[in-house]
Amino acid sequence: MLQRIYDWIDDRVDVTPLWRDVADHEVPEHVNPGHHFSAFVYCFGGLTFFTVVIQILSGMFLTMYYVPDIVNAHASVEYLQSDVAYGMIVRGMHHWGASVVIVMVFLHTLRVFFTGSYKKPREINWVVGVLLFFIILGLGFTGYLLPWDMKAYFATQVGLEIAETVPVIGELLYTLLAGGEFIGAQTLTRFFAIHVFFLPGALLALVAVHFIMIRRQGISGPL
Amino acid sequence: MRRGKGMKYVTDSRIPAREHRMQNIPKDYSEYPGKTEAFFPNYLLKEWLVGAVFLIGFLCLTVAHPAPLEREADPNDTGYVPLPDWFFLFLYQLLKYEYAAGDYVVLGTVVLPGLAFGALLLAPWLDKGPERRLSQRPIATAMMTLGVISTIYLTWESVEQHDWEADAEQAAMDDEDIREVDQSHEGYEIYQEQGCISCHGDNLEGNPGVQGPDLYDLAYDVEGVAEISVNGIGEMPGDMFDGTEEELQILSEYIVAGGGANEDEDVNGDDEEETEEDEENDEEDA
Numbered sequence: 001m002l003q004r005i006y007d008w009i010d011d012r013v014d015v016t017p018l019w020r021d022v023a024d025h026e027v028p029e030h031v032n033p034g035h036h037f038s039a040f041v042y043c044f045g046g047l048t049f050f051t052v053v054i055q056i057l058s059g060m061f062l063t064m065y066y067v068p069d070i071v072n073a074h075a076s077v078e079y080l081q082s083d084v085a086y087g088m089i090v091r092g093m094h095h096w097g098a099s100v101v102i103v104m105v106f107l108h109t110l111r112v113f114f115t116g117s118y119k120k121p122r123e124i125n126w127v128v129g130v131l132l133f134f135i136i137l138g139l140g141f142t143g144y145l146l147p148w149d150m151k152a153y154f155a156t157q158v159g160l161e162i163a164e165t166v167p168v169i170g171e172l173l174y175t176l177l178a179g180g181e182f183i184g185a186q187t188l189t190r191f192f193a194i195h196v197f198f199l200p201g202a203l204l205a206l207v208a209v210h211f212i213m214i215r216r217q218g219i220s221g222p223l
Numbered sequence: 224m225r226r227g228k229g230m231k232y233v234t235d236s237r238i239p240a241r242e243h244r245m246q247n248i249p250k251d252y253s254e255y256p257g258k259t260e261a262f263f264p265n266y267l268l269k270e271w272l273v274g275a276v277f278l279i280g281f282l283c284l285t286v287a288h289p290a291p292l293e294r295e296a297d298p299n300d301t302g303y304v305p306l307p308d309w310f311f312l313f314l315y316q317l318l319k320y321e322y323a324a325g326d327y328v329v330l331g332t333v334v335l336p337g338l339a340f341g342a343l344l345l346a347p348w349l350d351k352g353p354e355r356r357l358s359q360r361p362i363a364t365a366m367m368t369l370g371v372i373s374t375i376y377l378t379w380e381s382v383e384q385h386d387w388e389a390d391a392e393q394a395a396m397d398d399e400d401i402r403e404v405d406q407s408h409e410g411y412e413i414y415q416e417q418g419c420i421s422c423h424g425d426n427l428e429g430n431p432g433v434q435g436p437d438l439y440d441l442a443y444d445v446e447g448v449a450e451i452s453v454n455g456i457g458e459m460p461g462d463m464f465d466g467t468e469e470e471l472q473i474l475s476e477y478i479v480a481g482g483g484a485n486e487d488e489d490v491n492g493d494d495e496e497e498t499e500e501d502e503e504n505d506e507e508d509a
Contacts, residue, residue: 023263032260034269043273050274054281074295081292092285100281102310113346113367116355123347130344137310144308150394153296154305158315165332183298223356 025215030222041115042219044108049207051101055139056200058094066146068192070185073148098140105133117220125213128206135203142195148188156191157183293394302422302430303393306385313374316381339370401428402439402484410477413470417452418463419478427482435459439481449475 010016029035031042065084067076080087109129112118118126145156160183164174179186260266297303307315314336317323323331342349350363357364404426405411414420414427422435429437441448449471455461464471477483 025262026259027262027266029258035258077292088289089285092290095290096285114357118347119355126347127344140308140310147292148296149293150296150303151293154303155307158305158307162332165328167329
């Protein structure tokens with residue numbers, strides 16, 4: 001029955017090549033830790049993606065309780081943390097996941113760099129990867145403010161003061177991020193929008209480009 | 224059309240099959256000697272096993288260390304010593320050095336990070352040679368190693384220099400140590416005017432950010448407090464007080480009475496209110 005449903009769809013939209021392309025590619029020996037244990041360094045990219053998926057899923061659940069305004073933000077996080085079933089685990093995953101993503105991206109970058117994998121023809125993918133790294137740092141920065149506790153507020157103040165020192169565009173940059181002269185209600189909603197919509201959108205688009213290029217170009221050969 | 228099941232689409236505008244496209248696809252992995260493995264399902268299954276182990280470890284971490292939450296943001300508490308998330312510490316630490324701060328702050332905030340991250344972004348064009356082995360591209364290897372070591376060093380220094388005890392104290396969620404003092408008292412006015420408030424807080428609760436202790440249940444008598452107000456003690460500088468003798472007397476009495484909030488003395492008669500609050504706090508603790 002399932003086979004017939006599949007065939008019916010496949011007859012019309014030709015989906016088989018889509019997944020066969022992913023399924024049939026071969027994993028070469030030199031990146032397979034099953035053959036050479038040292039090849040575990042090739043896992044960092046995959047683990048980064050895995051943690052990013054954790055971040056997206058846990059973040060989706062966090063927004064079910066989180067309220068992005070300065071009166072309720074802290075209370076909603078506290079409620080989520082202390083009263084909601086498994087809220088502590090979900091927030092814990094999102095909190096620690098942020099650090100794990102950074103560590104994994106760092107290791108992945110070092111692996112790609114030290115195996116010289118960014119060289120022709122993979123230059124563009126390296127650039128996309130570094131942009132992804134910046135986006136992840138941006139997600140870390142904007143997400144830090146959202147619980148609206150002391151550390152969040154004052155770390156963001158320091159961050160925005162650093163942005164303000166940039167010559168020429170510094171003050172514009174500050175106003176753009178803070179949404180005004182002071183860090184307050186506008187800043188929190190802005191950071192929420194950036195953290196939940198703008199950056200994840202950019203992240204997903206670039207991750208797609210990153211993966212399509214890997215499928216196109218293959219993993220770099222053994223050293 | 225040779226793909227899929229060979230069906231024909233009306234006005235087929237799909238990308239032509241591989242044979243007709245330009246060949247920019249690298250050699251098949253079978254060209255490399257060794258044992259390749261199909262991604263699906265062989266390799267994916269192993270990946271999932273590793274992923275499951277990773278997930279269990281990660282969940283153990285989240286259970287063992289719940290995500291921290293400090294008290295609600297209070298923009299007026301300027302004594303709070305800020306600390307960014309750990310992965311920004313290297314940048315934060317860089318700005319503490321003389322030639323990356325003050326007049327040179329642009330060097331620390333734009334030039335140095337810009338050069339480092341710009342070089343990272345443009346690495347494929349800075350290191351164009353075909354060699355991939357570390358030993359065959361010493362400059363690229365050296366630069367990256369330098370970058371990694373400085374980042375780790377700066378992060379390490381930042382962690383080392385941060386006062387973690389004060390951090391834990393200023394971060395505390397519960398404010399049971401803060402008592403309501405009598406802010407309409409004459410003594411409180413003097414307390415404000417003489418600037419005591421900036422280090423000892425709105426409610427005499429102290430300010431760990433500037434090492435100001437709380438002033439509840441002090442071990443000094445009125446004269447002792449008066450003397451400290453004038454001469455200072457420990458971290459507290461002298462000559463802070465410049466009012467009249469009379470004001471000094473009122474201030475000292477007020478402080479010794481804990482602003483009317485001391486537990487053993489009841490100067491202003493609002494002991495009842497205080498007890499209620501203590502009970503509330505106890506409930507929260509439980």
